[in-house]
Amino acid sequence: MISTGTRGSSQGASRYFQRYWSLYAMLLLPLVYFLVFKYIPMTYIQIAFKNYSIVKSPWEMPWAAHNGFEYFIKAFQNKDFMDALRNTILLNILDLVIGFPAPILLAIILNEISHRGLKRITQTVAYMPHFLSWIIIAGMALQLLAPSNGLINIVLQRLGMQPIPFLNEPVYWIATYVILGIWQSVGWNTIIYLAAITSINPELYESAAIDGANRLQRIWHVTLPGIRSTIVVLLILSLGRILGSDFDRPYALRNPLVKEVSDVLSIFIYNYGIRGLQFSLTTAVGLFQSVVSVSFLLFADYLAKKFGERGII
Amino acid sequence: MVSTRESKYLDVIFITVCIVIIIVCLLPMVTLLARSVSSPEYLIRNQVTLWPKGFTLDAYRYVLTDSKYTWSLLWTTMLTVAGTLLSLFMTTLAAFPLTYDKLKGRTIISSLILFTMYFNAGTIPMYLLLKDIGLLNKPLVLIVPYCLSVFNLILMRNYFYTIPASLRESAEMDGAGPVRILLSIYIPLSAPIIATLALFYAVGRWNGFSDALMFMNKREYFPIQLLLYNLINAVSSLETYSTEGFTQPGLSESLKAAAIMFATIPILFVYPWLQKYFIQGVTLGAIKE
Numbered sequence: 162m163i164s165t166g167t168r169g170s171s172q173g174a175s176r177y178f179q180r181y182w183s184l185y186a187m188l189l190l191p192l193v194y195f196l197v198f199k200y201i202p203m204t205y206i207q208i209a210f211k212n213y214s215i216v217k218s219p220w221e222m223p224w225a226a227h228n229g230f231e232y233f234i235k236a237f238q239n240k241d242f243m244d245a246l247r248n249t250i251l252l253n254i255l256d257l258v259i260g261f262p263a264p265i266l267l268a269i270i271l272n273e274i275s276h277r278g279l280k281r282i283t284q285t286v287a288y289m290p291h292f293l294s295w296i297i298i299a300g301m302a303l304q305l306l307a308p309s310n311g312l313i314n315i316v317l318q319r320l321g322m323q324p325i326p327f328l329n330e331p332v333y334w335i336a337t338y339v340i341l342g343i344w345q346s347v348g349w350n351t352i353i354y355l356a357a358i359t360s361i362n363p364e365l366y367e368s369a370a371i372d373g374a375n376r377l378q379r380i381w382h383v384t385l386p387g388i389r390s391t392i393v394v395l396l397i398l399s400l401g402r403i404l405g406s407d408f409d410r411p412y413a414l415r416n417p418l419v420k421e422v423s424d425v426l427s428i429f430i431y432n433y434g435i436r437g438l439q440f441s442l443t444t445a446v447g448l449f450q451s452v453v454s455v456s457f458l459l460f461a462d463y464l465a466k467k468f469g470e471r472g473i474i
Numbered sequence: 475m476v477s478t479r480e481s482k483y484l485d486v487i488f489i490t491v492c493i494v495i496i497i498v499c500l501l502p503m504v505t506l507l508a509r510s511v512s513s514p515e516y517l518i519r520n521q522v523t524l525w526p527k528g529f530t531l532d533a534y535r536y537v538l539t540d541s542k543y544t545w546s547l548l549w550t551t552m553l554t555v556a557g558t559l560l561s562l563f564m565t566t567l568a569a570f571p572l573t574y575d576k577l578k579g580r581t582i583i584s585s586l587i588l589f590t591m592y593f594n595a596g597t598i599p600m601y602l603l604l605k606d607i608g609l610l611n612k613p614l615v616l617i618v619p620y621c622l623s624v625f626n627l628i629l630m631r632n633y634f635y636t637i638p639a640s641l642r643e644s645a646e647m648d649g650a651g652p653v654r655i656l657l658s659i660y661i662p663l664s665a666p667i668i669a670t671l672a673l674f675y676a677v678g679r680w681n682g683f684s685d686a687l688m689f690m691n692k693r694e695y696f697p698i699q700l701l702l703y704n705l706i707n708a709v710s711s712l713e714t715y716s717t718e719g720f721t722q723p724g725l726s727e728s729l730k731a732a733a734i735m736f737a738t739i740p741i742l743f744v745y746p747w748l749q750k751y752f753i754q755g756v757t758l759g760a761i762k763e
Contacts, residue, residue, distance in 0.1 A: 177576075177578070180651070181574070181576070181577065181652065183651055183652045183653050184570075184571035184574060184577055184652050185571070187567045187568075187570060187571050187652070187653075187656075188567065188568065188571050188583065190564060190567055191564055191567050191568035191587075191622060192583070194564060194621070194622050195586065195587060195590060195622075197603075197607070198600070198603070198618075198619050198620075199590040199594065199595070200586075200590075201603055202594075202595035202596075202599035202600050202602075202603045203595045203599070205595060205598075205599035205602050205603060206595055206596070206599055208598075208599070208602070219602075267491075267495070270488045270491050270492070271492070273484070273485075273488050274488055274489065274492060275485075276489070279489065279492055280492075282496065283492040283495055283496055284749075285746055285749060286495070286496045286499045286500060287495055287496075287499055288745065288749065289499055289742070289745070290499060292677050292681075292741045292742075292745050293681070293738060293741065294680075294681030294682075294683060294699050294737075295681075295683070296681075296683055296699045296702050296703045296706070296737075297681075297699075297702070297734055297737055297738055298502075299703075299706065300506075300702065300706045300730065300734040301502035301503075301505070301506055301734065302502075303706065304502065304505050304506055304509060304730075304731060305501070305502055305505055309520075310517075310520050310727070312501075312505050312523055312524075315520045315523060316523065318520075344498065344499070348495075348499070352753055352756045352757065353756060353757065356753075356756075356757040375478070375480060375481070376480070376481050376484055377480075377484070401592075408684045409683050409684055412684070412687075413683075413703065416707075427597070430596070430597050430598060431597070431687075431688065434597065434598045434601070435597075435598075435601055435688050440598055440602065443597075443598045444596065444598045444599060447595070447596025447597060447598055447599070448596065450596070451593055451594060451595075451596060455592055455593050458592060
């Protein structure tokens with residue numbers, strides 16, 4: 162009995178592979194990609210705990226002092242790192258508080274527009290900035306906002322007002338950074354909310370109208386609850402990015418006058434690592450950033466589930 | 475529905491918001507266009523706002539005769555085409571097998587792939603790996619390391635799930651293997667998602683900057699965004715000349731504007747046509763595992 166069973170299943174297995182081997186063959190190339198470009202770099206993370214040596218493989222490099230934590234300690238004693246950490250958190254919190262609600266508001270407004278032509282044009286135009294690189298946006302920003310010859314300051318000066326240093330003074334720079342971020346992403350981010358609004362049962366609006374709800378009340382009591390789970394999912398993802406740092410956006414917009422607020426962790430890693438060749442220190446910073454990001458994501462997901470939402474993982 | 479006075483006020487507010495958004499999104503483009511076709515004497519005196527003054531196409535002519543810039547445009551186009559094709563190929567190869575419920579090991583493979591979306595090694599390990607495998611400063615470094623995006627892979631897999639399994643089953647009955655099924659059923663039915671992902675990958679490569687800044691030090695392989703960055707941040711026309719070889723001092727403001735236009739226009743011509751598709755694509759991303 163046992164031997165028949167084994168033969169049966171091995172016949173089944175060989176028939177299975179005869180039929181599906183080509184699926185594994187297809188997966189081969191992508192799996193090699195993930196191995197080489199995602200998983201092998203993870204073995205390089207140990208450099209964070211070791212003294213980097215150009216002639217040795219990461220496995221052979223000698224352990225760093227303080228049980229391997231030398232470079233984490235050094236990072237937290239480094240003023241540039243502490244500034245970068247503060248800037249990253251500050252800019253991301255501003256993006257979250259100001260930038261997160263913007264597409265929700267815009268999606269609700271677009272949904273209320275009954276003129277289809279206006280709605281379509283607004284959407285098409287508002288998607289455009291998403292497709293522009295931050296280098297291009299920074300170039301445009303200079304044309305518009307430069308202190309002496311930017312469009313807005315030319316107009317201000319003609320009106321007899323003082324020019325505003327949008328890109329050259331720290332506080333103004335932060336405001337410009339956040340506003341340009343909204344400009345770039347608000348239209349694109351409405352797509353997902355508009356899709357969620359479309360899937361709300363129209364009968365809910367009808368019965369709300371019968372109950373005497375006015376337009377704002379319908380938005381508040383039907384539309385918003387209808388997209389709540391979408392909002393929660395996107396909020397979790399945003400919280401997961403609180404210590405993440407985009408490179409292109411701050412790098413393209415920064416200049417020497419504002420580097421005390423513009424230099425975030427990704428720029429620190431570039432300056433100290435790729436330009437300064439301090440590989441152990443910057444690998445440690447990168448690891449710190451990844452670990453905190455994953456923890457935030459898991460924590461936000463846990464909180465969402467605790468409040469009865471479905472979460473993302 | 476009774477339209478009350480209150481409702482009319484709201485309409486006015488909402489329509490105003492839309493118009494403001496249209497203006498704010500288009501304003502930078504209009505400014506850029508006006509400056510790129512204005513003559514330097516008006517620009518230097520800050521007389522150009524939204525309408526060109528002293529109309530001239532000199533800036534465009536100079537940008538087009540600058541061999542470094544035109545080469546970079548051509549090179550970036552080549553990178554974009556090759557990179558997009560490679561990315562679509564890899565994404566399809568990964569997404570299609572994962573739609574087979576019966577595939578043994580599917581859960582493990584999916585988890586290994588998804589894990590890399592939430593946790594990555596970071597910039598420096600990637601840099602050191604590229605150095606060790608000899609890709610650093612080679613043209614391929616601008617295509618291969620980021621050729622497969624997990625997010626796009628999920629989009630494609632979710633799209634494949636919407637194709638009825640009965641189609642596949644009846645083809646299997648007729649003796650068709652997975653490759654036949656992919657080529658003759660799935661790909662022909664997947665034009666919307668292929669168009670969406672082609673757009674995402676192509677825009678990503680065309681706009682790509684940081685990978686070139688970090689992993690490529692040979693000027694002849696600089697993609698357009700890196701060249702543009704150096705040009706925009708060159709303070710004086712002398713510096714513009716020395717970094718990018720533009721030989722017309724005095725033209726620098728309109729040159730910058732024209733150079734930005736060249737990098738922007740291809741995108742502006744492509745994305746509106748694919749709007750229907752990418753809206754569908756983004757919405758697919760919202761479907762959970």
